[in-house]
Structure formats: structure tokens, C-alpha cells
Amino acid sequence: MHTQWRLLDLPPLTAAENMALDAVLVELRGQGHSTNTLRFLRFRPATVLLGFHQSVQEEVRTDYCQAHGIDINRRITGGGGLLFDESQLGWELICDKAVFGVTVPNTALFRRLCQPTIAALQNMGVDASFRPRNDIEVAGRKISGTGGTDSDAAFLFQGTLLMDFDVETMLKCLRIPVEKLKDKEIESVRKRVTCLAWELGKSPDCELVKARLVEAFAEDLGVDFVPGGLTAEEEDLLAEKLPHFQSQEWIDMVRPSRSRTEVVQAARKSPYGLVRITLQVDLVRNTLKDLFITGDFLSFPGRALYDLESVLRGKKIVAEDLYTLVRDFFASGRIHIPDMGPEDIIQPLAMALAKVDIAKAGIPLEWCNRINTTCASFTEVLALGIDALLLPYCAKDKTCALRHEDYCTACGLCSVGSAWQMGEERGLALVCITNFEHLQEELVRLKARGCRAFAGCCCQQFFVKHAEDFAAIGLPGILLDIEDTTCYELGEERAAYKGSYDRQTHLNMDLVRAILAAADKAREGRHGTA
Amino acid sequence: MEILGYNMPEDLYYDEHHFWFRKEGDELVVGMDDFAIKLAGQIVFVQLPYEGKAVSAGKKFAKVESGKWLGTVYSPVDGEISAVNEELEENPELINSDCYGQGWMYRIKADDMSQLDELKHGGREVLEPWLQEDKAKFAKD
Numbered sequence: 001m002h003t004q005w006r007l008l009d010l011p012p013l014t015a016a017e018n019m020a021l022d023a024v025l026v027e028l029r030g031q032g033h034s035t036n037t038l039r040f041l042r043f044r045p046a047t048v049l050l051g052f053h054q055s056v057q058e059e060v061r062t063d064y065c066q067a068h069g070i071d072i073n074r075r076i077t078g079g080g081g082l083l084f085d086e087s088q089l090g091w092e093l094i095c096d097k098a099v100f101g102v103t104v105p106n107t108a109l110f111r112r113l114c115q116p117t118i119a120a121l122q123n124m125g126v127d128a129s130f131r132p133r134n135d136i137e138v139a140g141r142k143i144s145g146t147g148g149t150d151s152d153a154a155f156l157f158q159g160t161l162l163m164d165f166d167v168e169t170m171l172k173c174l175r176i177p178v179e180k181l182k183d184k185e186i187e188s189v190r191k192r193v194t195c196l197a198w199e200l201g202k203s204p205d206c207e208l209v210k211a212r213l214v215e216a217f218a219e220d221l222g223v224d225f226v227p228g229g230l231t232a233e234e235e236d237l238l239a240e241k242l243p244h245f246q247s248q249e250w251i252d253m254v255r256p257s258r259s260r261t262e263v264v265q266a267a268r269k270s271p272y273g274l275v276r277i278t279l280q281v282d283l284v285r286n287t288l289k290d291l292f293i294t295g296d297f298l299s300f301p302g303r304a305l306y307d308l309e310s311v312l313r314g315k316k317i318v319a320e321d322l323y324t325l326v327r328d329f330f331a332s333g334r335i336h337i338p339d340m341g342p343e344d345i346i347q348p349l350a351m352a353l354a355k356v357d358i359a360k361a362g363i364p365l366e367w368c369n370r371i372n373t374t375c376a377s378f379t380e381v382l383a384l385g386i387d388a389l390l391l392p393y394c395a396k397d398k399t400c401a402l403r404h405e406d407y408c409t410a411c412g413l414c415s416v417g418s419a420w421q422m423g424e425e426r427g428l429a430l431v432c433i434t435n436f437e438h439l440q441e442e443l444v445r446l447k448a449r450g451c452r453a454f455a456g457c458c459c460q461q462f463f464v465k466h467a468e469d470f471a472a473i474g475l476p477g478i479l480l481d482i483e484d485t486t487c488y489e490l491g492e493e494r495a496a497y498k499g500s501y502d503r504q505t506h507l508n509m510d511l512v513r514a515i516l517a518a519a520d521k522a523r524e525g526r527h528g529t530a
Numbered sequence: 531m532e533i534l535g536y537n538m539p540e541d542l543y544y545d546e547h548h549f550w551f552r553k554e555g556d557e558l559v560v561g562m563d564d565f566a567i568k569l570a571g572q573i574v575f576v577q578l579p580y581e582g583k584a585v586s587a588g589k590k591f592a593k594v595e596s597g598k599w600l601g602t603v604y605s606p607v608d609g610e611i612s613a614v615n616e617e618l619e620e621n622p623e624l625i626n627s628d629c630y631g632q633g634w635m636y637r638i639k640a641d642d643m644s645q646l647d648e649l650k651h652g653g654r655e656v657l658e659p660w661l662q663e664d665k666a667k668f669a670k671d
Binding site: 077101110133149150314 | 546601621
């Protein structure tokens, strides 16, 4: 005769009701009341559920959620935010710690708790497997996550199973940095997860999925499940706790005093493809909250890139440690990218990390993605000292007689003149660049004349295309992005290359001012300590 | 003192969840022990209660997150929180790097230190059998 556990399968509840009930069940079980329980959870309305220590302001697009009737609440367990819409299914075990013979869960227990879900999925024909430390995947794509907590003598373990997946809504509810990603890359983000509907090719029957899970848990735990409802004690405590879980105080429990999450991005083009690195950074804790490695290259096996992301996710931002992780990952043979090696990932990663340094130098991060550096980090360029300012002809007035000359009279009719004047005030060497060969000549000449470092304005596309050329010349510099339609966006880069692009771009003067101010400050610092 | 590969200072008191307690006057300093850290991996969050919060012996008063596990901290004594390690808000990894030093978590002003008698305390002869037992339980992976 097997031990009997309760099977608690209530109709869909609000997030506050579900969270309050979690707290009630584990608390009472921890005091030796009630019985061991397998519970299924559904949510109505759809809810963005944060991990215990996450903050709404950092993780959730509250305006979108409010406008679309999506609840926001917080779990009593750890982990990250997720959208629990009405099609999702959650399971929970609330049981005596003695069932597993430990007071704190270890790696083996996390793995074991994933097994019933894996078995149920396999039973439905989905080739699911365990992904350390507590997730379930299908061919490298996450389909289920688990987590838990405890209270006195009881554990609460929980898992979600993605039945169907509304990628668009999820991206709109959560502050995942998709606005920085191109469409093709959003598609690749989509490939990092999967759901039962995609795996089965049709919407799964929720009752059938529950039945499979019940069978699998019964076999794994060696118990029988008996459907049951809440005890009177649980009902009473639920009524008592519910207001707290409905309160703004609970939902806003975590409110960081300053914004801590920022997104930086860098891309590097090699003959074999473009590698783009998007980092979501916790500036306060100096950790990589999340990252996406995307681009137009192929990597094998299909899951390799997502595994590499997992290796880096959550790590402290210590550049050399991160590079070592990338190199070790390649060395272990877990990834193969034709004609590319670890350095092809490390270089754009280093460029992205340089932007984190820019933020630390006091430049607003929203501008960091518009700043690139060559031959040295941002901090190093400032420390060397900026001696020259290079400005592009395409930002000059279209009717200016000097549009294709290498100088400017700062007449004030275009942004080049304004920047030119700021450069003159600081005694910088000033050049208007008229085509790519001219740029190369000027950089070589400046370097030969002892210029320590330069600042320049050019579009991102120009920099990505010529990053290697800049590096080959070897003069450290900071490149600032420009405004308005560039020749690249119009497919007119050939004309621009020759110096005959006939539209006008504009320098981002706020950015130019900020960089020159940072350079002034660095100069004062140098003189101050000299 | 090194026991079975874990650093377990002899002067501390330990609870069954592997939190340590050090007597300093009428205060207790609280942290996670080496065994717990090796089990938990990287600590990502420590809940810091407000100073003055009342605590009771055997009752939980804070949460610690590692991976997706949200663990619980219990007080061994009646008293109140007299200080929390604010550094942990931005740098919870201090617990991983220096669990008995910079990674301290809380100070509790204890009403009655004799409540500590319930905890594990002493030399190798006390701690080793306990660790041996826990190691056997947990080291299944």
C-alpha cells in the first residue's frame, strides 16, 4: 500500500491567490499540519510573475501590463520573471523535508525533481532532458524551469511547463532588451525556448498533460495521489494572508534606489560573418544579467550558442574571466563555428564590455551604444589624452563650398562647424575627412606626428565595416555615431566611399560635448596628479 | 579548523541549516557556513531585514537566494536585529568569497545567550560526526 498524497487541482486563480496559497501550504506543512501535496496552478488573468527579489521597475513594462489587464505579482521563490498566461501550467510539491532526507536541496535533488516532468514529456513523445541546475530542455531549448523554497520542516518545489508560448506578449510585458535586437535576432531569441504546442505541432490537452504528470510523480515518489480540497485551517490562513499578497507593499517589496540594469551592444564583422553581442548588465552588482549572442553565422550543434550564453549568464563582469570561459567552452568542443574561433566571440564581447566602462566614466549608457573605441579602451583613450578631432564631410551643409575640403571655417550653419569650434577652443588638431583613403592618410600622419589619441565622428556602419582598418593603423581613438540617414541605410556607400554622397547627416552634438567634457576632466586629472 | 574538506571554525555555533553564529558581547553575528556555500553555489540575493526587527528562537527572519532556491534563515535566540551587512545588497558574493569574514549577514542582540546551547558547538569530536552525516546525505551527486 503506497502512502497517500493530496492532489490539489483548483480552478485558475488570481496571482495573489496563488501566491498566498503557496505561502499557506508550505507554512502549514512546515508546522506538521495538512498533508504532502501535489498541486497544479493556473492563472486568471494572465500574470507577470517575478522572482522573490526582483523589482517591478527593473523587470516589467507596467504600462503595457495595465493596458492589457495583465496582473503583476511576486513569487515566494527565487529565479527570474516570466509571463504566466492562462494557457500555462504550473506544478508544485509541498512536502515534508523527510521525504527527501535533506534539510537543504542539493544538486541531485534538483535533478531528481525535474525527472517526473521529463518522464511525462517523453511519454507524450517529446525528447526532453535535464539542463543543470534546474531546467528542462528539448534539444537545447528550454521548456520548463523549476525553483523552490522552504518553511520549517517542509519544502515547496515548483515548476512551470510551457504549454504554448506567446512570444510577442512576453516580450512586451517583460523588460527584455528586444528593442535593441533586429527582427532576425528576435527570431533567434525565440529559438532559445520551446513549448509543448510547438513540439507536438498542436495545442496540448491540459487535462492529459496533468494526468501524465500525476503518473510520473506517483511513480517517482512511490505514492498514490488522492484528489482533495483545502482544509479549513488552510482556508482560514489563506483569507488572512491574501490581503498581503494583493498589496502594493508586497508587489513593490523590492525597490532599488537607483537604476541598475542597462543594455549594451557591440558587433564585429569578420569575413565569415557578423557577431553581435547584447549584454544586459547589472551595473550595481557588476554582473551579466543576461546576454544574447547573435549574428549571421552558423554554429553547431544548434544548442551550442545557447549553452555558451548559459555559461556566461549571471557572471561577474571581469573581462579576463569571461574570456577564459569562452575559450574553455570552445576548447571543450561544445561549439563549432566554421572558420571562427573563441576570439571571434571575445572581440565583440570586449567591445561591449568597453561600453560598460564608458558608463562607469559617467557617460549616460543610452549613449554608450553610439560610442566605439579602437586600439584602446575608452578609459585608456581618455587617459592617453585626445589630441585630434576628425569630422565627416557628410555632416557638412550640402551647399557648403567647403563640403569636400579638409577644413571648416565654423560659420555656424552646420554641426561640423560647431564641433570644429569646440575643437579649436581646446587646441585640438582638426581635420574634415573627405573619403576613406583620406581618413587612412590622416590617421597615419597624426600618429607619426605624436598624436596620442583621437576622437572622431562616423556612423556605426562605417565603423563596423572598417574596424580592422582602424586597428591596423594603431592610433587609439573614440568614434562617435552620427545622426540621420546614412549612406549605408540608403545603399549608397559606394558613392560615399568616393566622397560623393549627396545627403547631409548631423553630428550628435550632445555626444560630442559629453566626450570632450570627459576628455577635459581626464586632462585636469592628469595635470592634477602630475 | 578543516573537517572533511570544509572550513569549520571551532569557536562558532552552527544550526542544522548550516548557518553559523558567533558570540560578541550580547550580540550574535550570523552567516552561512562553508558546507552550505559549497552546496548552494553562487549567492545572488540576501534579504536584509530592518534593524530593530524582533526575532524569536526557531523562527525564520530572512531569505537567501542561490540559483533558483530561496532558502530560509532561522534565529537561534529571542532578540532583535541590531545590524545587517549592507554590503551584501550590492555584493552578495562576499558570502561565497569570505563566509566567516566580510560575508557576515546579520547581528542579533540576544535576550538570552543560553538558547545557543541547542546548537552544534565544539571541537572536531562534535562537528565531525555531524558533518559526516550531512555529507553522506547531501553528497549523492
